[in-house]
Amino acid sequence: MQNLTESQMREIAESRAASSPTRRPISEGLEAILFEPSPVLDKGFVRVVDYMGDDNAVVQGARVSYGRGTRAVQSDRGLIRYLMRHRHTTPFELCEIKLHVRAPIFVTRQWFRHRTASINEYSARYSVLEREFYSPDPAGIAAQSASNRQGRGEAMAPEDAARVVAMLRDDAARCYDNYLWMLNEDETGAPVDPERPGVARELARINLPVGIYTQFYWKVNLWNLLRFLSLRADPHAQYEIRAFADAIAGMVRAWVPAVYEAFGDYVQNATTLSGQATALLRAALGSAEKIDPAGFNLSGRELRELLDTVPELRNRIVSGG
Amino acid sequence: MQNLTESQMREIAESRAASSPTRRPISEGLEAILFEPSPVLDKGFVRVVDYMGDDNAVVQGARVSYGRGTRAVQSDRGLIRYLMRHRHTTPFELCEIKLHVRAPIFVTRQWFRHRTASINEYSARYSVLEREFYSPDPAGIAAQSASNRQGRGEAMAPEDAARVVAMLRDDAARCYDNYLWMLNEDETGAPVDPERPGVARELARINLPVGIYTQFYWKVNLWNLLRFLSLRADPHAQYEIRAFADAIAGMVRAWVPAVYEAFGDYVQNATTLSGQATALLRAALGSAEKIDPAGFNLSGRELRELLDTVPELRNRIVSGG
Amino acid sequence: MQNLTESQMREIAESRAASSPTRRPISEGLEAILFEPSPVLDKGFVRVVDYMGDDNAVVQGARVSYGRGTRAVQSDRGLIRYLMRHRHTTPFELCEIKLHVRAPIFVTRQWFRHRTASINEYSARYSVLEREFYSPDPAGIAAQSASNRQGRGEAMAPEDAARVVAMLRDDAARCYDNYLWMLNEDETGAPVDPERPGVARELARINLPVGIYTQFYWKVNLWNLLRFLSLRADPHAQYEIRAFADAIAGMVRAWVPAVYEAFGDYVQNATTLSGQATALLRAALGSAEKIDPAGFNLSGRELRELLDTVPELRNRIVSGG
Amino acid sequence: MQNLTESQMREIAESRAASSPTRRPISEGLEAILFEPSPVLDKGFVRVVDYMGDDNAVVQGARVSYGRGTRAVQSDRGLIRYLMRHRHTTPFELCEIKLHVRAPIFVTRQWFRHRTASINEYSARYSVLEREFYSPDPAGIAAQSASNRQGRGEAMAPEDAARVVAMLRDDAARCYDNYLWMLNEDETGAPVDPERPGVARELARINLPVGIYTQFYWKVNLWNLLRFLSLRADPHAQYEIRAFADAIAGMVRAWVPAVYEAFGDYVQNATTLSGQATALLRAALGSAEKIDPAGFNLSGRELRELLDTVPELRNRIVSGG
Structure with missing residues (x-):
């Protein structure tokens, strides 16, 4: 395990x-x-x-x-x-x-x-340190990139994701090998070549990846x-x-x-609504007519975030602008 | 208990x-x-x-x-x-x-x-709040006062200490009685006089002693x-x-x-010595002669505190000033 | 000032x-x-x-x-x-x-x-300590008591409030006088009776009100x-x-x-709605019919708090129970 | 600069x-x-x-x-x-x-x-992230300390130190180049190859050295x-x-x-002495004879640390066992 x-x-x-x-x-x-x-x-x-x-x-x-x-x-x-x-x-x-x-x-x-x-x-x-590096799942690389990059570029193909995984693994392996070489120790801390001085642990580790x-x-x-x-x-x-x-x-x-x-x-699972958003919501609940959000002093971004949280509000407001 | x-x-x-x-x-x-x-x-x-x-x-x-x-x-x-x-x-x-x-x-x-x-x-x-007040031991009143007042006045006589205890107790009792009267409640929180409005608990407590x-x-x-x-x-x-x-x-x-x-x-039980005190102590240990503390840049107060901590030093320094 | x-x-x-x-x-x-x-x-x-x-x-x-x-x-x-x-x-x-x-x-x-x-x-x-005690405004005593006591008893009459203020003031004054007597000092810390030993400041203050x-x-x-x-x-x-x-x-x-x-x-001025309250609100916004809150798993207290915050919801739910 | x-x-x-x-x-x-x-x-x-x-x-x-x-x-x-x-x-x-x-x-x-x-x-x-890596000064590259497990010991030979510096630099450079390749961006964050999807920044950075x-x-x-x-x-x-x-x-x-x-x-520059060390020091100051530290219940390590701090004590104690 x-x-x-x-x-x-x-x-x-x-x-x-x-x-x-x-x-x-x-x-x-x-x-x-x-x-x-x-x-x-x-x-x-x-x-x-x-x-x-x-x-x-x-x-x-x-x-x-x-x-x-x-x-x-x-x-x-x-x-x-x-x-x-x-x-x-x-x-x-x-x-x-x-x-x-x-x-x-x-x-x-x-x-x-x-x-x-x-x-x-x-x-x-x-x-x-132990020779243990995080190697992301290729499917995860594609998914994270898609959401994190907000649609810049194409979705990542499986072979590209695999290449990324290999690149990460190779970099990590090379850095770790060099780390042990600098230490002149094996993974258990045992000395390797008694003739050669090892680098201090606190210094040798600086090329290890995050x-x-x-x-x-x-x-x-x-x-x-x-x-x-x-x-x-x-x-x-x-x-x-x-x-x-x-x-x-x-x-x-x-x-x-x-x-x-x-x-x-x-x-x-709770929702926090600003003073303005609360006012808009109350107006929408209290009126049979559609409400014009312009009077409620929400920025465009704030209104979008509110509509994401309470999508039912879309049909209760005057869409405009 | x-x-x-x-x-x-x-x-x-x-x-x-x-x-x-x-x-x-x-x-x-x-x-x-x-x-x-x-x-x-x-x-x-x-x-x-x-x-x-x-x-x-x-x-x-x-x-x-x-x-x-x-x-x-x-x-x-x-x-x-x-x-x-x-x-x-x-x-x-x-x-x-x-x-x-x-x-x-x-x-x-x-x-x-x-x-x-x-x-x-x-x-x-x-x-x-419960009717429980701290009532100091008369012997403690005398002792604390002697050390805290650093010799100002005489030592406190037993009858004076007893008078202080009584005064503290009477003040506390009166304040607590008035507290309950203002609340119009007894100690369990039960109302006393249904005709008379009580003061808010958060307010009635402000005359209770610390x-x-x-x-x-x-x-x-x-x-x-x-x-x-x-x-x-x-x-x-x-x-x-x-x-x-x-x-x-x-x-x-x-x-x-x-x-x-x-x-x-x-x-x-540890002792912390300033840089100056350490230097003086080392000089005293390293020399057969008495040491003149004047050269070590301790204030009068610092020297007194050091001699309280390491009284054996008194015989190793030149007394002066 | x-x-x-x-x-x-x-x-x-x-x-x-x-x-x-x-x-x-x-x-x-x-x-x-x-x-x-x-x-x-x-x-x-x-x-x-x-x-x-x-x-x-x-x-x-x-x-x-x-x-x-x-x-x-x-x-x-x-x-x-x-x-x-x-x-x-x-x-x-x-x-x-x-x-x-x-x-x-x-x-x-x-x-x-x-x-x-x-x-x-x-x-x-x-x-x-200085001879300065908080003396509440009589109008405040009545108001705080009314809201804090949640309507238990009548509203407090002006003369009752005045009596409370006087009681608080008298208790404070007496305790402070006794404090100075125990200290055997005046308010500036100067000794009063050189023949009588004073109580330690740390102890004399214990009958001072909060x-x-x-x-x-x-x-x-x-x-x-x-x-x-x-x-x-x-x-x-x-x-x-x-x-x-x-x-x-x-x-x-x-x-x-x-x-x-x-x-x-x-x-x-923001409002935080629980997951259940959010669901109820969204249902109310999304439907022309009145909503039965029973299906949303709010306790009676939670529903009351929600209706206080969003009173417009009252007309959009089936009142019952 | x-x-x-x-x-x-x-x-x-x-x-x-x-x-x-x-x-x-x-x-x-x-x-x-x-x-x-x-x-x-x-x-x-x-x-x-x-x-x-x-x-x-x-x-x-x-x-x-x-x-x-x-x-x-x-x-x-x-x-x-x-x-x-x-x-x-x-x-x-x-x-x-x-x-x-x-x-x-x-x-x-x-x-x-x-x-x-x-x-x-x-x-x-x-x-x-910027292309800036710490490259230790070759004179500062030291071997692991033999006595102090946390520290650095002797400086390394210049040619060994130079080799370490070069190794660290090459690892860092390669990892950074691969980082940019995965991002498909340059150092300013500008996209490089519009046809190729980039890896999320949060993920591409995981092979960057500490x-x-x-x-x-x-x-x-x-x-x-x-x-x-x-x-x-x-x-x-x-x-x-x-x-x-x-x-x-x-x-x-x-x-x-x-x-x-x-x-x-x-x-x-202060010195903290344990209760035992204080007792030993006071004994040494108070006595013309050499003191036997055995009676003071310091471990070997504690005594060594004390003698490092107060070397004058060496001549005042019986050296033994």
């Missing part, structure tokens, strides 16, 4: 086999998958290595802040939805998760822009994780980081199902 | 009675005390309500960042001490703890200046918690927050004993 | 009189009001004491991240609106402001929950300031902190007018 | 030529160098593009927190040194600086681990900047990021000279 060594697989199996009694709340959903790597892209993975809290921890945290004042019987699910709807963020911060991730460097560069998290990354100053895989521990609270998902499990995110975000979203669903449902309804 | 109601005590006992199997690492030391309130001051408490990680999580986090590069057998304790000595902070961030605290408002105002933590506090906008107790959940990672302890379990901290910090320090010792030991050696 | 002493007024006038040439961008709007205290509540104020950046700094920051890729001529205003609409937050972080605030302690307790800011507060451990005024410097970046405004210049915020937020909003408008306009359109 | 284009140089000159009057405090030292790029490594630079505050802002911030309680005349320099000595960090947070940096990606990966800062980076998803230069805006407060310098202008830091830190240190010295001096004395 995903190029893990046998000894790594064995370590994971041993971790999974152990069990201890705890007084802490547990999440059945996460216990079932704990430590198990979930494959992402061609050689990456995400696995949960620790967690704290569950749906109930959010409720419990919120009720400290409401205390005795809330007496009405209110379902936990309803409270979680209320907190999400009104962006009361602190109760969601009371859950925490720790992931172990293998991802290409260019993905981590986007990932680590999320500042409120704890990171421990494998160090290329101390260690020899497509090389690295590893890190990432610990984050639930609110910041949801913020990560809202940006990275989004169609505007680059495909490669989205693949990781999608895998993590599945873990969040297993961990805190009520929170995840509320997040879907109030964040991921 | 500490003015907890019977139903609160029962809830805690029930939480402690429950146990589930988990694949996560556990801390025996924390499991033993989980949920149990530890009394602080006259009516406050701290209790651990959840945690994540242990000593080994720090080691494991650090080894991701060392990866294959570290092959020498190295004791976990030695690695933890190395990380602490060189302030490699990120592995310590991989442990997390959640506390439930009851403390006076003036203590929370110092506490919440530590920004990197998650807080959910009981809300005085929505709920009626000595009133409040409650909050506090979730923080181990590194930020150690930073909190280094500032608040310190002789310069106000006695009242130090009492909480000392209680928490005992919990950290139970949780991550190797980290706590390293923290004691390299942070709490 | 707002109980500033003459020497404080003179210091402010002197600061305002000085001028230096700078190569940095300046904001005409903020230069005009720099250092000038803007009164808030009965004895509080906010004043801008330093700032960095302007509307253009946001544009410039964003264009580094787009670099050569953006070639189309695009108005700065359009770019700022685009960034706000899509919550591209980092360019807004490039502006910074520093405020000097005098506010009651219960207001600062809400204020300092915003963690990503720098605070330096006047210390009651080392200094004698309505007492304190002072602090607050430095924050523009994005976090907008986040503060979105929560605190909101009808759900307590009146007293809203008064400060409203004063600050005026300063932001003077500082970065294009950002402030976009913030109004895309955050303050 | 550093591969800036003529139009970039002209823009910088124009920015420097402009001047406006401001009521804000200014730093003469920074005004003199504002906008001017300071060269770092072969093609990088750092330049200050905005700032807020000066030495006096630190003093002013601290005095809010001491308020009326501090009456003794105390020089600003003394107060700054006191704050630094006792790690009172918040007054230092009141100064802010914004830098524009061009640095290799592997340097930014270390840089951005400092989380409390605002970053806007040139985007390789939307823009074509030695390629990128650009970013970095805004940070003074305290976090000093923390950055304490870690990155340190002999243990990688040479390449140290070159940037050293350049920035010079800017900080020009900006806040009193703070920079205190930082040197109390942080950069």
Whole structure:
């Protein structure tokens, strides 16, 4: 699986086999998958290595802040939805998760822009990096190019995509071979030619491409994780980081199902309308006549984005200009 | 115990009675005390309500960042001490703890200046605050005043301290009575006089003294918690927050004993010497003659602080000025 | 003005009189009001004491991240609106402001929950607090109580409100007198009775009400300031902190007018609809018939909140249940 | 200078030529160098593009927190040194600086681990990266250190170093040529062969080495900047990021000279001794006899590190085992 060594697989199996009694709340959903790597892209993975809290921890945290004042019987699910709807963020911060991730460097560069998290990354100053490079799927290259280039040029033919894959692979292989030659070490860090001095690891690595895989521990609270998902499990995110975000979203669903449902309804599938767009929509709902959008002070781009979100509005406005 | 109601005590006992199997690492030391309130001051408490990680999580986090590069057998304790000595902070961030605290408002105002933590506090906008005020121990009033006032005036006589305690208590009682009168509610939030309109809770509370107790959940990672302890379990901290910090320090010792030991050696009991102080110390060690501190460019205050820290230096320098 | 002493007024006038040439961008709007205290509540104020950046700094920051890729001529205003609409937050972080605030302690307790800011507060451990307490306007007491209590009891009569004001004032005065007595100091910190030992300042202050005024410097970046405004210049915020937020909003408008306009359109006056609410709205727009909301899986509370936001929807749905 | 284009140089000159009057405090030292790029490594630079505050802002911030309680005349320099000595960090947070940096990606990966800062980076998803790669100076190419796993050891022979430089350059050139071929664009982003579809920018860049230069805006407060310098202008830091830190240190010295001096004395040139090391040192100072370190519970490594810091101690201890 995903190029893990046998000894790594064995370590994971041993971790999974152990069990201890705890007084802490547990999440059945996460216990079932704990430590198990979930494959992402061609050689990456995400696995949960620790967690704290569950749906109930959010409720419990919120009720400290409401205390005795809330007496009405209110379902936990309803409270979680209320907190999400009104962006009361602190109760969601009371859950925490720790992931172990293998991802290409260019993905981590986007990932680590999320500042409120704890990171421990494998160090290329101390260690020899593994010979693992991201090699995109040819079908993906064509699709990403088509959407990213917004129609400039033709769609990419399969043979062109294959050529790109080969080019990326050859560049990576040559750079990695040269990296080892400069180090004068093999992939395990063992010296090769005792007569020749090796280049310092921190320097030899500078020609390695950003497509090389690295590893890190990432610990984050639930609110910041949801913020990560809202940006990275989004169609505007680059495909490669989205693949990781999608895998993590599945873990969040297993961990805190009520929170995840509320997040879907109030964040991921929600619509935010500007003051102007709201006014236009209300006018359209309140009138039998078609509405002239010109009076609502939306720019062309803003109107187009609104019509993408609410296509039913097209038949309710005067098309013009 | 500490003015907890019977139903609160029962809830805690029930939480402690429950146990589930988990694949996560556990801390025996924390499991033993989980949920149990530890009394602080006259009516406050701290209790651990959840945690994540242990000593080994720090080691494991650090080894991701060392990866294959570290092959020498190295004791976990030695690695933890190395990380602490060189302030490699990120592995310590991989442990997390959640506390439930009851403390006076003036203590929370110092506490919440530590920004990197998650807080959910009981809300005085929505709920009626409890009739619980901090009443200092008379012996403490005398001691704090003597050290804080740096000898201004005489030591405080027992009867003066008793008078201060009574004054604080009477002010608090009167303000609280007036608070309930303004609310037109009793302590449980039940209306008193149906004919008379009550003041909004958010407003009625503005005459309550900062000595009133409040409650909050506090979730923080181990590194930020150690930073909190280094500032608040310190002789310069106000006695009242130090009492909480000392209680928490005992919990950290139970949780991550190797980290706590390293923290004691390299942070709490460590000495930091300025460049000038280091030069003076080295000169004193390297010479049989007494050294004239005048040549080392320390201010009078800096020299005094150094001699407090290293009193043996007094006999090695030329006293003058 | 707002109980500033003459020497404080003179210091402010002197600061305002000085001028230096700078190569940095300046904001005409903020230069005009720099250092000038803007009164808030009965004895509080906010004043801008330093700032960095302007509307253009946001544009410039964003264009580094787009670099050569953006070639189309695009108005700065359009770019700022685009960034706000899509919550591209980092360019807004490039502006910074520093405020000097005098506010009651219960207001600062809400204020300092915003963690990503720098605070330096006047210390009651080392200094004698001023005899300044917040005294609410009687009309405000009645209004807040009516809305906050959700109609429990009658509206508050003027004489009841006056009685509340008097009660708050008397409690505060008595507590402050006792505070000075315990300190055995006057308001300037000068000793009163040399024969009698005083209580430590850190301890004597514990019976002071949370309505007492304190002072602090607050430095924050523009994005976090907008986040503060979105929560605190909101009808759900307590009146007293809203008064400060409203004063600050005026300063932001003077500082970065294009950002402030976009913030109004895309955050303050914007509407966020859940996935379910969006579906219902689209159905209503797309159909000539009335829609039955039962099929859209909104709770009663969610539907009520939606109808408050988009009242025109009432006539487009089947009322029932 | 550093591969800036003529139009970039002209823009910088124009920015420097402009001047406006401001009521804000200014730093003469920074005004003199504002906008001017300071060269770092072969093609990088750092330049200050905005700032807020000066030495006096630190003093002013601290005095809010001491308020009326501090009456003794105390020089600003003394107060700054006191704050630094006792790690009172918040007054230092009141100064802010914004830098524009061009640095290799592997340097930014270390840089951005400092989380409390605002970053806007040139985007390789939307823009074509420039053909600028870090090419180390042959004299700086060193072997892996044998003693220090993180560092560089001996310099390599000139012919070996030249071969490494050539290898890095050739790999970079080939990868960049292939990058442009995949994009089917030239360096300005203009299409090359209209018949051939190009690869998405976000994907074509994945074979670019981590030695390629990128650009970013970095805004940070003074305290976090000093923390950055304490870690990155340190002999243990990688040479390449140290070159940037050293350049920035010079800017900080020009900006806040009193703070920079205190930082040197109390942080950069300071020594931190563990509890055990302090005890050993005190024993050595207090005794005419040589001391046996065995009784002080230092590990071999800890004792070696102490003797490196305080070499005069060697003659005061019993050497043994």
